[in-house]
Amino acid sequence: MIPPRVPFRQRAAQALADPALRVALDRAVDHFTTGRARAMASLPGADALRDHACRVRAHTLSRLDHYLAQFAEAVEAAGGRVHWARDAAEANQIVLDLARSQGVKLVVKSKSMVSEEMGLNHALEAAGVEVVESDLGEYIIQLAGETPSHIIAPAVHKTKEQVGQLLHEKLGIPLTHDPVEMTAAARAALRRVFLSADMGVSGVNFGVAQTGTLCLVTNEGNGRMTTTLPRLHVAVMGIERLVPTLDDLSVMLQLLARSATGQKLSVYTSLLTGPRRRPIDPGQPGEPDGPDELHVVLVDNGRSRILGSRVAEILYCIRCGACLGVCPVYRQIGGHAYGSVYPGPMGSVVTPAMFGIEDWADLPHASSLCAACRDVCPVRIDLPQLLLNLRDEATRAGKSPRWLRWGIRAYRIAATSPTRFRLASRLATWLTRPIARRGWIRRLPPPLSAWTDYRDFPAFAAKTFSQQWRDRR
Amino acid sequence: MSQLHRESVLTAIRASLAKVVLPDARYEPPARPSPPTREVPTDPADLRAAFVAELQALSGQVYSPADHAEAMDILLDVVRGCEAEVAIAWDEAYLPLPGVWEALAAAGVRVLDSTLPPSSDEPAHAARLAELEQATVGVTGALAGLADTGSLALPSGPGRGRLASLLPPVHVALLPVARIVPTMAAFFASHPNVVRRSSNLVFVSGPSRTADIEQTLTLGVHGPRELHVVLLASAL
Incomplete structure (x- = not known):
């Protein structure tokens, strides 16, 4: 993936200045977080099940x-046929070769983040x-020529007014603000497309190692359409997306929809094992419908390398999106500002890990480390720790800003001797006293303005702790 | 070519696993972990009540007819209610209510099975799809009901097309009440070979829905807008 030219700080500032984005995020994101909390409460022993799911992921990856x-x-x-791809280019080539060799003109897709990652x-x-x-949200952003801003709700950044205008322009339907009417137009x-497509391309939520089953969940039914109507079904899948058995699958499914949309189970949970079955004897009937061919493209694209890295734990991720909705940063800036197809806390780990810390060094800093993401993660990924590991790597790679390195060096000089520390804190109090108002500092000169541009800084106390300590004694 | 890359991907994985820089003790236990046990209802009346409550919460319609005649009336009411002229149905052998095809035909409904000609015969394939697309209602049986999520288990197989529960805007499923099991795990335990037998097993939990526009719930996107489940007292 090509890193954005504009630095993250600037992208975030642009997002914060977009009033429509704020409206869309405010309207939608709370649905996710409250729905998730309610659905998890409905699951007896949810915490024990999350522990177990974490162990299943760890076991599978090991x-x-x-x-x-x-x-x-x-x-x-x-x-089915299995194809192995080391990187995105190989994976794309495999799908393209299949399309060419079979004379495919029209491909219908159900949502797949791996395919977004591959381009x-x-x-x-x-x-x-x-x-x-064919996923409604993906269809909307495809019509708009955009990329997804959320891994399970790709058009979450758009207001219904914007979607109505878009469908009016692109599909020629009367202008409406009613999501029901918009959905009907998209359905038609x-x-x-479903009836005439030659090839259906889907992602895979889980692959079951024991049976060779692909598990796909959708609510709209587009996943079923995509994998049933076209004569060719091509499933693209990250190599980490496995569970050993159907029992393990049932554990993951209890957590996935609850964490993602607050449902106990998605409307359609499809288990696909090979293509449409042909009759065993010519005289006997086979399966009446379904694709003639099933191809599974296993995509590495950096995953095997991540497995041996300090952020291997991110491979546990089941792409539920729960960490996006609870993240105070994501809630303010939305998904596009991250510049990657994977936004939010999981994206801030996956993106630099997959595409290189050199180009994505600012993403691990797009977090306040409040750990809300760790609290909701259904497979208990320690996301704040992984973000810290990546910050460390960025520093080692020489990617931290010069002022930060100097600042840390200055702090080390001050903090490693009691005398220097006392002096420095008195100096800070003295220097900031003229600009502090009612206990807060609202504006500081650069580079410290990086803090005060977005939030106030508490004023230093009139007396330092050690002074107060001495006075009390 | 793709087999060549198989070795290269597996080798890269093994190299990473050998490094074991994973600081995480959770990687340690090599044995497969066993899931926490959980109390689930087993009493048939409780299972049925849970299934009905869950499915209704998902906007599914549930009916509990006293006998087969009443079940047939319910089916025909739904068919008349959506003014169906064409229906897609599973073969009679897989419907737990005898005489469905005949009763639908008597009500003036053309009943199709979802058989598609091989895609190599393109004109025939396209013509058949266009014909099936006319259907307003789909009638299926169900291999099981899952009580804790209000889901139906629909397996593909000869005489049991996927399109009957997918293409028409209205889906009627006939489910013997004895087939309701507590959970998906219980279903897999009692049907260990189900994914080997069927290329497509789908758990259906309510009508098709989306919330992609501002998280506003809308029913009937690509799959059926209505789901009617008729619970039959005696199993076939």
């Missing part, structure tokens, strides 16, 4: 080579293959 090989064999035994739509369109997204447009 034997990823074994489970991946087992999964690939099982997929092929069920009649699959661009690769297909550049080769003259038409691609249509996409129905025609």
Whole structure:
């Protein structure tokens, strides 16, 4: 993925200055957090189940080579074809070759974050293959020529007024602010696509190693359409997305929808094991419908490297999006400011880990380390710790700003001797006294303005702690 | 080519695992962890009550007819209510209510199974799809109901197309009440070979829905807008 040219600080400032974005985020994000809290409360023993889910993920990843090989064999035994891709370019090429060799003109897609990570739509369109997204949120942002701003609610940054205007312009429907009417218009447009598409491309929520089953969850039914109507089904999947057995799958499914949308289970939980079954004997009936071919593209794209890194734990992630909604940073700036297809706390770890700390060194700082993300993570990823690990790596790579390095050096000089520390704190009190108003400092000169541009700084006390201590004794 | 990359990906994974820079003790236990045990209802009346409550909370309609004749009336009422002229249905052998095809035909409804010709025969395939798209109602059985989520388990197989529960805007499912199990885990335990037998197993929990525009709930996006579940007292 290409890193944005504009630095994060500037992107965040732009997002904060966008009034429509604030309206959209305010209207939508609370639904996620309250829904999640309610749904988790409805699950008896939720905390023990989260502990267990964490252990399942850890276990699977510690034997990823074994489970991946087992999964690939099982997929092929069920009649599917498995393709291995080391990076995004190879994965795109595999899908493109399939499309070309089978004369595919129209591809319908159900939501897949891996395909966003790969830039699959661009690769297909550049080769003259038409691609249509079928998840309503993805369809909206495709019409708008944008990228998703949330991993499960891609159009969360848009108000209904904006979506109404967009559908009015692109589909020629009368201008409306009613989501029901907008949904009906999108349904009609996409129905025609489903019926004529040659290839369906989907993501994979979980692969079951033992049976070679792909698990896909959607609420709209677009996942079922995409994997049933076109004659070819191509599933793109990150190599970490495995569980050993169906029992483990049922554990993950109890947590995924609850964490994502506050549902106990998504409306459609599809388990796909191979393509449409042909009759065993020519005289017997086979399955009446479903795709003739199933291809699974296993995408590494940095995951095997992350597995051996200090942020390996991020591979536990089941892409529920719970950490986005609770993050005070995400709630203010939305997803686009992160500049990556993976935003929020999980994105601030995945993005630098996958695409290189050199280009993404500012993302681990897009967090107040309040740990709300760790509290909601269904598989108990210690996201604040991983962000700290990446900040450390950025510093080692020489990516921290010079003023910060100087600042830290100055602090070290002051803080490593009691005399110097006392002097420095008195100096700070003395220097800030003229600008402090009612206990707060509202404005500081650069580089300290980086703090006061967005929040006030508490004024230094008139007497330092050691002075007060001496007085009391 | 793709097999070549298989080795290269697996080798990269093994190299990373060998490094074991993972500071996390949670990686330690090599044995497969077993899930925490959980109290679930097993009494049939409790299971049924839980299933009904969950499904209704998801905007599903649930009916409990006293006998087969009443069940058929309910089905025909739904069909008349949506003014269906065409229906897609599972084969009679997989419907736990005898005589559905005949009763629908008698009510003036054209009943189709969801058989699609091979895609190599493109014109026939497209024509059949256009025909199936006309259907207003889909009638299926169900392999099981999950009490804790109000879900139906629908397996694909000969005579049991996926499209019956997907393409039409109204879906009627016929479920013998004895097939309601407590949880998905219980379902897998009692049907260990289900994914080997069916290329497609779908758990359906209510009608199709979206909240992609400002988190406003809207029913009936790509799948059915209405889901009717008729609970049958005696299993087939």
